[in-house]
Amino acid sequence: MSTTATPELMKSTLTEMGKKAKTASRALAVLPSDEKNRCLEMMARGVEQAAEAIKAANAEDLEKAKQAGLAPAMIDRLTLTDRRIQEMADGLRVVASQHDPVGRVLSTTVRPNGLEITKISVPLGVIGIIYESRPNVTVDAAGICLKAGNAVILRGGSEAFHSNLILAGIMNRAAIGCGLPDGTVQLVPWTDHAAVNLLLKMDQYLDLIIPRGGERLIRLVCAEATMPVLKHYKGVCHLYVDRECDVEKAVEIVVNAKVQRPSACNALETLLIDRKIAERFVPPFVAAMKENGVELRGDEEFRKLDPEAVPATEDDYYAEYLALVLTVKMVGSVEEAVEHINQYGSRHSDGILSDIPADIDYFFANVDSSTLYANASTRFTDGGEFGMGAEIGISTDKLHARGPMGADELTSYKYLVRGSGQIRP
Amino acid sequence: MSTTATPELMKSTLTEMGKKAKTASRALAVLPSDEKNRCLEMMARGVEQAAEAIKAANAEDLEKAKQAGLAPAMIDRLTLTDRRIQEMADGLRVVASQHDPVGRVLSTTVRPNGLEITKISVPLGVIGIIYESRPNVTVDAAGICLKAGNAVILRGGSEAFHSNLILAGIMNRAAIGCGLPDGTVQLVPWTDHAAVNLLLKMDQYLDLIIPRGGERLIRLVCAEATMPVLKHYKGVCHLYVDRECDVEKAVEIVVNAKVQRPSACNALETLLIDRKIAERFVPPFVAAMKENGVELRGDEEFRKLDPEAVPATEDDYYAEYLALVLTVKMVGSVEEAVEHINQYGSRHSDGILSDIPADIDYFFANVDSSTLYANASTRFTDGGEFGMGAEIGISTDKLHARGPMGADELTSYKYLVRGSGQIRP
Numbered sequence: 001m002s003t004t005a006t007p008e009l010m011k012s013t014l015t016e017m018g019k020k021a022k023t024a025s026r027a028l029a030v031l032p033s034d035e036k037n038r039c040l041e042m043m044a045r046g047v048e049q050a051a052e053a054i055k056a057a058n059a060e061d062l063e064k065a066k067q068a069g070l071a072p073a074m075i076d077r078l079t080l081t082d083r084r085i086q087e088m089a090d091g092l093r094v095v096a097s098q099h100d101p102v103g104r105v106l107s108t109t110v111r112p113n114g115l116e117i118t119k120i121s122v123p124l125g126v127i128g129i130i131y132e133s134r135p136n137v138t139v140d141a142a143g144i145c146l147k148a149g150n151a152v153i154l155r156g157g158s159e160a161f162h163s164n165l166i167l168a169g170i171m172n173r174a175a176i177g178c179g180l181p182d183g184t185v186q187l188v189p190w191t192d193h194a195a196v197n198l199l200l201k202m203d204q205y206l207d208l209i210i211p212r213g214g215e216r217l218i219r220l221v222c223a224e225a226t227m228p229v230l231k232h233y234k235g236v237c238h239l240y241v242d243r244e245c246d247v248e249k250a251v252e253i254v255v256n257a258k259v260q261r262p263s264a265c266n267a268l269e270t271l272l273i274d275r276k277i278a279e280r281f282v283p284p285f286v287a288a289m290k291e292n293g294v295e296l297r298g299d300e301e302f303r304k305l306d307p308e309a310v311p312a313t314e315d316d317y318y319a320e321y322l323a324l325v326l327t328v329k330m331v332g333s334v335e336e337a338v339e340h341i342n343q344y345g346s347r348h349s350d351g352i353l354s355d356i357p358a359d360i361d362y363f364f365a366n367v368d369s370s371t372l373y374a375n376a377s378t379r380f381t382d383g384g385e386f387g388m389g390a391e392i393g394i395s396t397d398k399l400h401a402r403g404p405m406g407a408d409e410l411t412s413y414k415y416l417v418r419g420s421g422q423i424r425p
Numbered sequence: 426m427s428t429t430a431t432p433e434l435m436k437s438t439l440t441e442m443g444k445k446a447k448t449a450s451r452a453l454a455v456l457p458s459d460e461k462n463r464c465l466e467m468m469a470r471g472v473e474q475a476a477e478a479i480k481a482a483n484a485e486d487l488e489k490a491k492q493a494g495l496a497p498a499m500i501d502r503l504t505l506t507d508r509r510i511q512e513m514a515d516g517l518r519v520v521a522s523q524h525d526p527v528g529r530v531l532s533t534t535v536r537p538n539g540l541e542i543t544k545i546s547v548p549l550g551v552i553g554i555i556y557e558s559r560p561n562v563t564v565d566a567a568g569i570c571l572k573a574g575n576a577v578i579l580r581g582g583s584e585a586f587h588s589n590l591i592l593a594g595i596m597n598r599a600a601i602g603c604g605l606p607d608g609t610v611q612l613v614p615w616t617d618h619a620a621v622n623l624l625l626k627m628d629q630y631l632d633l634i635i636p637r638g639g640e641r642l643i644r645l646v647c648a649e650a651t652m653p654v655l656k657h658y659k660g661v662c663h664l665y666v667d668r669e670c671d672v673e674k675a676v677e678i679v680v681n682a683k684v685q686r687p688s689a690c691n692a693l694e695t696l697l698i699d700r701k702i703a704e705r706f707v708p709p710f711v712a713a714m715k716e717n718g719v720e721l722r723g724d725e726e727f728r729k730l731d732p733e734a735v736p737a738t739e740d741d742y743y744a745e746y747l748a749l750v751l752t753v754k755m756v757g758s759v760e761e762a763v764e765h766i767n768q769y770g771s772r773h774s775d776g777i778l779s780d781i782p783a784d785i786d787y788f789f790a791n792v793d794s795s796t797l798y799a800n801a802s803t804r805f806t807d808g809g810e811f812g813m814g815a816e817i818g819i820s821t822d823k824l825h826a827r828g829p830m831g832a833d834e835l836t837s838y839k840y841l842v843r844g845s846g847q848i849r850p
Contacts, residue, residue: 026767030790109812115801117811124823125793203647207823222628226647228654228824249846256848342451351842364841365455368550376540376844385849386542386840387534398549398632398837399653400825412823415811416789419801421674423681424810 005190013189014198018205020183021126021151027180028149029123033100035178040096040143042174044089047139050170051085057162058135065159077134078159088139088167091390095143098389101407102149116418121411123149125207128199130155130221132213135163142171142185144390148410151184153206155199157213158191165189196221203227212393230405233396234320235265235348237378240337240363242354243276249375250353251284256377257351259292263322265394266349266381270317270327272337278305278330294324301330317344334359338366345369347396349378370396370403430615438614439623443630445608446551446576452605453574454548458525460603465521465568467599469514472564475595476510482587483560490584502559503584513564513592516815520568523814526832527574541843546836548574550632553624555580555646557638560588567596567610569815573835576609578631580624582638583616590614621646628652637818655830658821659745660690660773662803665762665788667779668701674800675778676709681802682776684717688747690819691774691806695742695752697762703730703755719749726755742769759784763791770794772821774806795821795828 005013028036047054058080065075106119127150131137138154145152156164168187175184188195200209203226210230211221218231239257241250257268273281282305289296296302297316298309309328316327317340331337334352341350351373352363360374371381381404383391388406395401401409430438453461472479483505490500531544552575556562563579570577581589593612600609613620625634628651635655636646643656664682666675682693698706707730714721721727722741723734734753741752742765756762759777766775776798777788785799796806806829808816813831820826826834 026791026793029793111810111812115805115810122793222651228822230824246846253846253848260849360843366451368451368454368547369839371840371842373842374844376842376847377849379849380540380842380847381840385536387536397653399655402837403840412827414794415796415806415828417796417798417801417805418785419799421671421678422801422805423678424685424802424804 007194010190010195011198014195014202015205017153017183017186017188018126018202020181021153021186022205024175024181024183025123025125025149025151028146028151028184029102029125031149031180036100036147036149037096039146039175039178039180040092042178043139043143043146043171044092044096046170046174047085047089047092047167050166051082054080054085054163054166055082057166060162061135061160070159074133074159078163080135080163084136088136091136091140092143095147095390095407098147098407101147101411106413113422114420115422118416118418119413120416121408122414124410124412126151126153126205127410128153128155128202128206128209128227130196130199130209130211130213130217132157132217133159135160135167137212138164138167138187139171140390141392142168144392144407145410146175146184147390148407150410153186153188153199155188155196156191161191197224200225200227210393228400230393230395230397230401232265232394234346235267235394235396236269236318236320236344236346237266237348238270238272238337238341238345238350239268239378240272240331240334240341240350240352240354241274241277241281242334242352242356242359243274244355245277245353245375246355247277247281247284250281251288253351253353253375253377254285255288255292257379258289258294258326259324260377260379262324264379265320266378267322268326268378269320270329270344272329272331272340273302274334274337275301275330275332282306289326292324294326296326296328298328299330302328320346334362338363341367341369348394349373349381351376351378370394432619435615435620436623439620439627440630442578442608442611442613443551443627445606446578446611447630449600449606449608450548450550450574450576453571453576453609454527454550456574456605461525461572461574462521464571464600464603464605465517467603468564468568468571468596469517469521471595471599472510472514472517472592475591476507479505479510479588479591480507482591485587486560486585495584499558499584503588505560505588509561513561516561516565517568520572520815520832523572523832526572526836531838538847539845540847543841543843544838545841546833547839549835549837551576551578551630552835553578553580553627553631553634553652555621555624555634555636555638555642557582557642558584560585560592562637563589563592563612564596565815566817567593569817569832570835571600571609572815573832575835578611578613578624580613580621581616586616622649625650625652635818653825655818655820655822655826657690657819659771660692660819661694661743661745661769661771662691662773663695663697663762663766663770663775664693664803665697665756665759665766665775665777665779666699666702666706667759667777667781667784668699669780670702670778670800671780672702672706672709675706676713678776678778678800678802679710680713680717682804683714683719683751684749685802685804687749689804690745691803692747693751693803694745695754695769697754697756697765698727699759699762700726700755700757707731714751717749719751721751721753723753724755727753745771759787763788766792766794772823773819774798774803776801776803795819
């Protein structure tokens, strides 16, 4: 299919996709666990068996990307090797091995009038996912959506169009092969923004939109979508080195949070140092940062201790560098640290390195972020590390799901009320 | 304050309100249960002590409403009597008596690396509520928001402007009297749509918007809001009379669901009758409807059994009458009933009247609504009836909260992770 179309064709095609997804979602909602898992296994085999065709489609995308002069890092993210194809298939099997998020009994109540109320988890229905670049998202996202009993409409980036198209086709055909209606996994066959704009108004068919990409895309989706949105804006993560703490461990944690994978959203961006520990902490910290090639940007007070640090601006306090750059600021108390984090942070992951229980309690109670750490690296904010299994993303929202989102977070619930003739007086 | 303003004044005032609410929300988030409850008691006393002033403000609204020729039912909803004022105060005390929705431990996990992960409930932050007509919403909504540790920005209807203004002022002053910052309860001092449009873009300050009113208002809010929205579109509720059931009880339940309070969202709008029970069920049902003054609109097949019934149109199947009108349709099976409900319903409350366990199971598994009933009236979909205490509304959304929403549904959660130096390998 072409990557452009008349508005009429686009609209009628998307509406048709919405209807098919809705129909598929009804079948998925009542599919037993073992059949869902069989379907995931069929999808995994489909991916494995089509490895050569997947690589051929991917080569088309790579050819275009090279012609367009995409950065090497982007081209690397786009590339599907035999190993990455196998990882996608294995990922589906991991999802199959996990617990079924649907049908969990969340609460039961018997009311004084004898009504028995059971609250159980159910799928959301149809989920739209708008993403960029990495084609493995097509497989990962479709797999986790299916596990939670949801149909999915995917809209990937133009760079990965051919790769996404073949992968979505394999997934959907596997579902059909397992007796599900056509429409379990669908890819929007156009990559222009017009298609996104139409999709964002389809609240009749889509129960949720998850945008995965840069802040600009996410803001656009929030402004335009008429259905609920779950989003991950950015991770401006902080660590606060309290006035009393294990300095050696603190340096180790700061190095890990900043250096182990700086491009991750849970990587450290700003370090707050209590000035009462500065004399002990700063020298080994600066040495470790130097050793790891981290550029430091400090406030005036920190620069007195480390004259090599670049002066930090107000913008640095808001920055998600995703690179080996770290802002450092001196503070006078845990209260001041909390104030800074709540003002400049992104409500993602923030931690305190401290031996003072009262300070940890204050930090935990007052920092308004999805995940708070005491004496550990912020890099643990991750579905896998939390024991959720596969992850669909990390929410910086407060509604519905916050922090790492697994398959459980792709469910809603309903109340089942059993009576024996009760009427309301 | 006037009910209009220049766009600049409106914007700067609303921004100021947003900032104050955010500040108040931080204090509310860490307020101990007993202090929140003391604050609710102070609010209740404030309402009681200002009864005369409240009635005087209300009289201004009533005078305007009469001049504007508002319908008597609307004027009745607007009127604050001594009894209604007492009920508002009592409602606050009921909220105070309930459990604290904040600080509940939702789960605890210890990971293989020793990290202890605790998931606890926290307030959402700042909630915006847009509502119409009844001034008691000002007190009820502010009370339940406070219980869940949230600051609230209220935007009531123009008819109740003076009543809302005095009530919101009483609530906010009580909060200040309890040591909270100014900004716990605020009312938007303008009732034009320009103020709503500005409010809907203030995602920097508002964590959630709840529109309470007609479908047009709700659609506008969903289309314009950049923050999450929790909404209640409408209640097109169904009952399905299965081929085997207790006919006497079934008639009693249908009467209750339709007649006991037809203006409620959980009242019955469409009855589906299995044709295999028609002969036994229809005569007593038609007699009961006649006795209760209910107008029946039937499909062709039903009208053969009740020639007095008005012919039902396609629009009737979508209709939320909120009046003594009932659509009746004959179906051939539970599958057909489920199909109809999923197509025409509003995902609110639907029930099956049946003695066949397999049919009840099928209905429960396949109807995509927030609350499903077996052998009971749909009128029980209500926070109070579910044992939630006070209710902020009934959600027809699937994200975050579904069905009746109490104070628990006005919370989010965060993860507290305690470590001993863990870093990510």
